[in-house]
Amino acid sequence: MIFNSLTFLAFIALFLPLYFSLKGNARLWLSLIGSYIFYGWWDWRFLSLIAISTLVDYYLGRSMEDVNDDKKRRKLLIISMVLNLGFLGFFKYFNFFTDSFVTLLQNFGMNPSVHTLRIILPVGISFYTFQSMSYTIDVYRKQIQAEKSLLRFSTFVAFWPQLVAGPIVRAADFLPQFHRDHEFNWDRIVSGTGRVLWGFFKKCVVADSLAPFVDQIFMEPNGFASVNLLIGVIFYSFQIYCDFSGYSDIAIGFARILGFDFNENFRTPYFSQNFSEFWSRWHISLSSWLRDYLYIPLGGNRNGKLATYKNNMLTMLLGGLWHGANWTFVFWGLLHGVYLIAQRQLGKPFGALMSGLRFPPALKTGVNIGLTYFFTCVAWVYFRSPNFENANDLFAGIAGMEGFSFVNVMSKFTVMKGVLLIGILLVVEVSNLRMHWSSLAFKNPNFRVAAYAILLLLLAFFGSFGSGAFIYFQF
Amino acid sequence: MKKAYWIFATLAVALLCDRAGGWFLGKITKESQFRYSRLYNSTETEDVLFIGNSRGLSYYQPYAEEKTGLTTANLSYNGMPIDLGALLVKDYLDRHPAPKVLVVDISMMDSVRMDNKLAYQFNHYTPYSERLSNLLAKDFRNDFYAGKLSHLYRCNSEVFQRTFYYWKKSDKDWLLDRVISQSMVNDVDKQTTLRFHYSPKMMESLMDMVKYAQQKGTRVEMVVNPYFPAFLPKIGNLDSLMRDISLATGATVKDFKDAVTETEAFGDYQHVNKVGARLYLDKLIEAGVLK
Known part of the structure; x- marks a missing residue:
């Protein structure tokens, strides 16, 4: 079900x-x-x-x-x-x-x-x-x-x-x-319902609207203009985030209604400034499981640099394999292992370079977030591609820059809808860092009625129903 | 129970906004210049009616009208399956004076590449068409009744997005504007063979549409639109499709699959762009299809 x-x-x-x-x-x-x-x-x-x-x-x-x-x-x-x-x-x-x-x-x-x-x-x-x-x-x-x-x-x-x-x-x-x-508790019904609705918005509205475009691109990347390949990769990064974190939101919401509390599984991961931060904000329940039952028992960071790198790499490789029985998943894990090691090695010199450039702090943060997101997307390509050949074709297509113009964007209506929905998602998630929408909905009944009604209307007007199983079911 | 008021309030506000939004979007649907809005909300006389899938968009209307002096309507849409195409043509013929000619692109006769779920995207036109309502109630029951429950859901489709986009402007210019990429040209040999998968039921829909148009006094021209020349060897059973259609309808299918040869006239293997559309329409005029 x-x-x-x-x-x-x-x-x-x-x-x-x-x-x-x-x-x-x-x-x-x-x-x-x-x-x-x-x-x-x-x-x-x-x-x-x-x-x-x-x-x-x-x-x-x-x-x-x-x-x-x-x-x-x-x-x-x-x-x-x-x-x-x-x-x-x-x-x-x-x-x-x-x-x-x-x-x-x-x-x-x-x-x-x-x-x-x-x-x-x-x-x-x-x-x-x-x-x-x-x-x-x-x-x-x-x-x-x-x-x-x-x-x-x-x-x-x-x-x-x-x-x-x-x-x-x-x-x-x-x-x-x-x-x-667990007694019936209206407060839990209120906050759980909000969480469930937000999860459905992420899954049925954002993820499932992006899915058809992404599927086309990753099935056969040859023949698509580079602009479409790039859009496909960006869309996939949001599809998988909304699909998976949407499921977690729905699960957390229903558990809350039933009287249970689950720990958070995602914390706006694409705003991470480096990869250790990314893994403390993406699929937190898995990364903490791997940390506590694999990385630390292996020795963690207690036995010197080389052993730490080895433990990092082994944990990420097994984390990759956990996702699916394909070498592309293992490679995805390997890339993240490399990112974590590179971050340990190059983090300080890079930080010194940034300080030397005297960028304003906001720009520095932006560069860090941008770089982390960029490399995350590189790894997503291997995660999503059915084989290495498709992934490499996709990279070659983007690098070739052939047809990199707006006129070559295919399915313009799907793309425009995707951009709009990603925009709504980002606005809500970024503003939530300051506004804490869920507590506002909890405290102010009028705001709650308006917010929940808007989510229902967005689901009705933009939602896809009946077609899309959750991506993480296959894992 | 007092604490539960917000649930009822939320549902009431959502329903109220849904009806208000639905009314507004319905107004847009009615006023839009999009082809299907004009189909259902105008009674204009047009000389030529086109029907096809995305390849049917190559009947570039501004050029056809300029070259022939005839007025045109095009009911083609990306992935249009024959049963839906036939339904729309019949609805058109019931609401408008019969056109002189109906031009049918036969590549709609394919159950694999066509979008068999396209009909539910026409949910916002169901208030205007009994045929469409019946089709949706039969084949897309959940979507049809969800559209009754939420009027916004009725407009939850790409077809509606286009209806909105063409609210205040004509859609006659809707056609690919890109040129096929060099890598696509180079990779043509790697493409898998294109085969038409058609069933007796699809053939029945086509025959039904042709008969209906002929009964109204409309001449029917069935054609094969151009394919990218190097892609032609990749087309599997076009000849047998043409033969079967001729046998079923008694009409000859006119073959323009190789009518356009210039590389820069194509957007991809199966679609001409604006340059190609002009070249193709010249051939249609020469062959007497558009008269």
Whole structure:
């Protein structure tokens, strides 16, 4: 089930009144069944994966708490890792690694006869696997206590607002919230509704309006005038941001309505002045997961420059691979690894150069934001392209500057609409840094009515419905 | 319940603004100079009626009118499928005096490249056409009823954006103004073969349109518009399409696929630009299509 569908509208119309009319375990049961229906609507067969993952992690968590022997605890953790990463590896990466292995052997003149399997990628597997894994790791580290109720733990793993595309919530933050009975609260309805509407605006209005132009450009970049290729790349940067952060907004909004608090997943990332800042503002739940469960255990920045670079690079490569089974994603991760290392190496000399040029501070900030955005877009090209050939063709096309004029802009109405919508998005997000629209909507009922009505009208006039699944479902 | 007032207030304000906005956009739709607004809101007499997809825009009206002295209307639109094209032509023939000639670009006969969802973009014209309302209610049920619920949603389409754009100006000048890029010229061999995927249902729509026009006393000319010369070997089954259309309608399809040969006359492989449109229209006049 996807948020931008009539089915979901029917689901939520039934779910919300039932949810608030129940309490205690009955409410947990409703949340669990609702979550399984939400997920099973796509393909009920894969519910078994969530169920197995849930059962195994629940019992391993309990066992870890009962055992004092560190070796035994370690063994239990390894079983959890093997199971979760095994599911992920099989369903997401089996064909990728098989194909890559065959290609490698072919490069050495061998022709192995290896069959790949027709495997369907279960929606959201990367998200709930990471969420479930963080629980067993935290129990192992004794940072949290194992959950005693299987019902509560199952609901934590499968909770529908963030099940298929995050944010990746941590057990330490989220599980304790299931121990409270959330009363119906108008304040939460107010702020949650605003967040949901804003998420729908980002997804259905901005991202889905940009999608057709972007799809055309990235499918076959040859033959498009350079101006269209450049517009395609810029549009994609906003499409993926609005698609993914829109989903997070909707998830955070619905969770808030239901009485839960998720951490923020995006904080205007394209206004970052460097790449470490970018990663503290983009897909925060994943980057902090990778930091806490991979980068720091690897040694983080504690063992000298070279080791730090190695850890940075490894984390980013695996972060790239997490997104999808394709070398283009790995390359995207590699580029970000290079950016982070280059920033550590060149940050100071570059800062000194900027100071020497005596630019006004606003211009310096602008240059930093511009450079970070530029290199982010370079990496997006590899992230979005189906293969390296298309990505390289796209760069060659832009660099060739052939047909770089307004007259060659194709689908002018789509482009004008895209520019207008990106403009609205930026105005709202930039002004929000000072105005804090959500608190204004919370405090001032008249402003709230006007703002929510405007969002509804924008959805009606510009929204695309029924066609676009969320990009991050495939991850 | 007092605390819930903002929900009702929000919905009421949204509905009120939706109706007010819908009324205003409806006024624009009515007053617009865009081709479909003129179709539904004028009763002008035109001598020549063109119908096609984006390739049908190559019937560059200012030049055709200047060279022939005939008045023209063009109902072509990017990705126009034959069933929608036939519907619009029939609506035109019901509302306007019959034109002397209907020129049909047969590349609409393709279910793959045409936009089969284009009809729902005509939602804002449903108050004017029973045929369109019926088509949308049948094939685009959700969009049709969403348009009843929200009048702004009815105008949520590129076709409406064009209606707005041509509010105060004529759309007769709508045609590509670019020249095919050198890289496109070089890459023509890399292009995949273009095949027309047409069904008996599509053929029925075409026959229905042709008969309807003929019953009104309109001569029907079916033509193949020019393709970029080096792209011609990439066209798969045009001849069999022409043959099947002739068999079904009893009319000959006039083939102008190689009527324009100059590279600078094309915007891409399948579309002439303003230069090419002039050259092509000269050929149509010479062949007696426009008379």
